[in-house]
Amino acid sequence: KLFEKIIENNPRTFLSAEACFHLAEIYFEVNKDYDKAIEYYNRVGSEKRNSPFKEEALSKSVVVAQIIQYYQPNTDISQEDLVEQQFMLAEHYLNTLGMPDSVLVVYNNIIAEKNKLETQLDSLRLKETLLHKNLQDSLAKLQNSEILTSFEVEKFVPDSLIAGDSLKTQKTIIDSSDYLAVKNKRQGLENIIQKYSEKFIPYTKFLKLWMYKNVVGDSLKAEEVYSSLLELPEDNKYVYAAKKLWNNEPVKFSNARLEKEEVTNPKHYDKVGFGIQPLEYIIANINKLKQQ
Numbered sequence: 001k002l003f004e005k006i007i008e009n010n011p012r013t014f015l016s017a018e019a020c021f022h023l024a025e026i027y028f029e030v031n032k033d034y035d036k037a038i039e040y041y042n043r044v045g046s047e048k049r050n051s052p053f054k055e056e057a058l059s060k061s062v063v064v065a066q067i068i069q070y071y072q073p074n075t076d077i078s079q080e081d082l083v084e085q086q087f088m089l090a091e092h093y094l095n096t097l098g099m100p101d102s103v104l105v106v107y108n109n110i111i112a113e114k115n116k117l118e119t120q121l122d123s124l125r126l127k128e129t130l131l132h133k134n135l136q137d138s139l140a141k142l143q144n145s146e147i148l149t150s151f152e153v154e155k156f157v158p159d160s161l162i163a164g165d166s167l168k169t170q171k172t173i174i175d176s177s178d179y180l181a182v183k184n185k186r187q188g189l190e191n192i193i194q195k196y197s198e199k200f201i202p203y204t205k206f207l208k209l210w211m212y213k214n215v216v217g218d219s220l221k222a223e224e225v226y227s228s229l230l231e232l233p234e235d236n237k238y239v240y241a242a243k244k245l246w247n248n249e250p251v252k253f254s255n256a257r258l259e260k261e262e263v264t265n266p267k268h269y270d271k272v273g274f275g276i277q278p279l280e281y282i283i284a285n286i287n288k289l290k291q292q
Helices: 002-009 014-031 034-047 054-071 079-096 100-144 167-216 219-230 237-246 256-261 280-291
Strands: none
Touching: 002 014, 014 034, 014 054, 034 054, 034 079, 054 079, 079 100, 079 167, 100 167, 167 219, 167 237, 219 237
């Protein structure tokens, strides 16, 4: 309550920004309310753009977002919002601190996340297979004891079991709940990985290409990233944008088949779920970065 009162009575000040940070810490470390923690970490910069707590707040918001991603798959926070936490940190490194190398580290972390998720998916698939077998064994025992006469595993609903105190029935309900929970988690993770493949990674690689080509000035790295983008499906709009960028043409987030819908002044975080900061913020900092 004390920190909330400070924020309310001292809006848009260093004091309110610091109070937001400490309140976020409480939600994160003590209450384990990760949604609220992200909310207040993000408010630090909103309260005071040049707050000394802003960088740590952004870094911790990324950590919290990853915790939500791994341990709270049913959260209302979208995958786009979780990834955006990392883009916000990258923006802060470039726009406020002038640290392009740190920006590239954040981008590499986003790209590497897919491998971690795929490892987690392999583990879930193995667990799902084992639970599926346990469930089939339990159902077979029920059928043999004539509690059930027929059953379709993929459409299993625990309530469809005949009510009673049978230990076999109770075990089957438990087995089915465990199986369905893991199955749903596996399906959700597959959807997340698909988003990484089709959107998050191509877009992040496009940003890396922009950084190496226009900010860092590393032509070899730029060519390496560009080559990796060309390995992706040709109709991906970020691949198309990369080709435009590579050929020094106006960048357009579209593809060759949607020429009429191209946008000649793209946003830094494409409007398909990533923030609202304009791409021009990079351009505005190029000369400043080159002079450092």
